[in-house]
Amino acid sequence: MLELTDAELTAWVGSFLWPFFRIGAFFMAAPIFGANMVPAPVRIGLSFFLTLMILPLLPPVPVMDGLSPQTWLLVAQQIIIGISLGFMVQLLFQVFVVFGQIVAMQIGMGMAQMADPSSGINVTVLSQYTLIMTNLVFLAAGGHLVIIYTLAESFTIIPVGLEGLNRERAWLIAAQGGWLFAGALLMALPIIIAKLVVNIALGVVTRAAPQLNIFVIGFPVMMMLGLLELWVWTTEYLFHFDRMSRDVFDLLRVWLELG
Numbered sequence: 107m108l109e110l111t112d113a114e115l116t117a118w119v120g121s122f123l124w125p126f127f128r129i130g131a132f133f134m135a136a137p138i139f140g141a142n143m144v145p146a147p148v149r150i151g152l153s154f155f156l157t158l159m160i161l162p163l164l165p166p167v168p169v170m171d172g173l174s175p176q177t178w179l180l181v182a183q184q185i186i187i188g189i190s191l192g193f194m195v196q197l198l199f200q201v202f203v204v205f206g207q208i209v210a211m212q213i214g215m216g217m218a219q220m221a222d223p224s225s226g227i228n229v230t231v232l233s234q235y236t237l238i239m240t241n242l243v244f245l246a247a248g249g250h251l252v253i254i255y256t257l258a259e260s261f262t263i264i265p266v267g268l269e270g271l272n273r274e275r276a277w278l279i280a281a282q283g284g285w286l287f288a289g290a291l292l293m294a295l296p297i298i299i300a301k302l303v304v305n306i307a308l309g310v311v312t313r314a315a316p317q318l319n320i321f322v323i324g325f326p327v328m329m330m331l332g333l334l335e336l337w338v339w340t341t342e343y344l345f346h347f348d349r350m351s352r353d354v355f356d357l358l359r360v361w362l363e364l365g
Contacts, residue, residue, distance in 0.1 A: 124167050124266040126157045128184040132257050135192025137199045138241060138250060160258045167266040180266070187264060190279055194361065195253050197286055198354040202240045204290035206233030212294070212301045213332025214325055243347055256358055263362045278361055289353070293346050297335045304331055
């Protein structure tokens with residue numbers, strides 16, 4: 107009969123559980139996989155099978171007592187690493203959501219809101235449109251395979267252990283909120299400038315002909331021109347997606363290699 111000691115059994119279980127916690131946390135926070143529309147059992151199943159697939163390629167993991175404080179610290183660390191990786195990929199999608207929010211407020215579509223099934227919050231229809239378009243382009247370009255490959259590589263760059271996190275990595279994640287709003291604002295800046303020019307023109311028309319009701323003609327003009335500007339923006343969507351996705355994956359590379 108095969109006899110296993112407590113140390114051998116702990117080593118076997120730990121070699122599977124430590125990567126499983128990181129991968130499971132990643133799937134809970136990553137876009138598409140972590141959407142509310144994806145049931146939790148499906149995400150757990152994906153984490154389980156992906157852990158089995160990459161387990162032979164992983165470096166050795168530390169052996170710890172299952173009830174020791176170091177074990178719980180290691181579990182918390184792996185969960186934080188997985189959530190951090192998923193959050194940074196989530197930035198690519200949220201930058202287009204914020205863009206839709208900014209533009210919708212500018213062209214008079216801010217009141218047209220709907221519940222986002224992937225996050226469970228109310229967003230503008232324009233934000234939902236850009237989010238759906240980003241999801242489709244991301245899947246068509248194989249982005250889901252890239253993030254899974256990056257997740258597998260993270261075990262080589264940041265091995266399972268209590269030395270994986272440091273202050274520099276935590277600060278880099280915290281500093282990305284500015285990048286999110288800056289990226290969305292840069293994409294929306296041409297539309298914002300065009301709206302400013304239209305507002306100035308409407309102000310001149312109102313000054314020249316006070317009998318015109320600016321509130322009656324201004325709102326439909328602003329909306330029609332805003333839709334026209336959005337149509338022009340969609341012709342450059344792939345350029346913006348490529349630039350933002352490169353920035354996000356560069357951020358992932360820098361975060362992983364930051365020792």
